[in-house]
Amino acid sequence: MTGGSGDGGGFGGRALAVFSGKADLGWLRLLRPGFRHCFVALEEAGSWITVDPLAGYTDVAVQPVPAAFDLAGFYRERGFTVVETRRRRRFRPAPLLPATCVEVAKRVLGIASWRVLTPGQLHDFLLKYG
Numbered sequence: 355m356t357g358g359s360g361d362g363g364g365f366g367g368r369a370l371a372v373f374s375g376k377a378d379l380g381w382l383r384l385l386r387p388g389f390r391h392c393f394v395a396l397e398e399a400g401s402w403i404t405v406d407p408l409a410g411y412t413d414v415a416v417q418p419v420p421a422a423f424d425l426a427g428f429y430r431e432r433g434f435t436v437v438e439t440r441r442r443r444r445f446r447p448a449p450l451l452p453a454t455c456v457e458v459a460k461r462v463l464g465i466a467s468w469r470v471l472t473p474g475q476l477h478d479f480l481l482k483y484g
Contacts, residue, residue: 366440368397369463370426371480373435373473378409388435389474394459396423396441407458437480439463 359436372395375388395398395407402425403418425435442464449466451457456476461468470479 357427366442367409368421368437369441370395370429371437371439371459371463371476372429373437375433382395386472386474389477390471392455392459392476393427405462407423407453407455412458429431433478437477439480467475 372393373389374391383434393404395402395404400421402419402421402423404413404415404417406413406415417425426438429436441462451471454471456471456473459465459476460470465476466477467479470476
């Protein structure tokens, strides 16, 4: 079994951080074009699981494709920016910040930086630190 029980399940596994320029909420248009929303996809147990924090709820879904499917390419073909990364173990508590798409993505990926607040900053962080 994997999960938050301290067994480290899923850590080190492949993950995708997916960025979109779409802005359903007006104030999101203040963010960097192309980086107004983000979500993550995790390779787990031979499948891809997406965690997409939306304004009213978080959509968690097992995608109907095998883990070998080029999910990054699929998203890129549809105009998304994708950073291929891995889940990390967090060795310190995550900062107390509002539950935004970025904060949810950071927690799923194991990133505890309080300086990463926007999708664009998350993108840049991942490019710099993998």
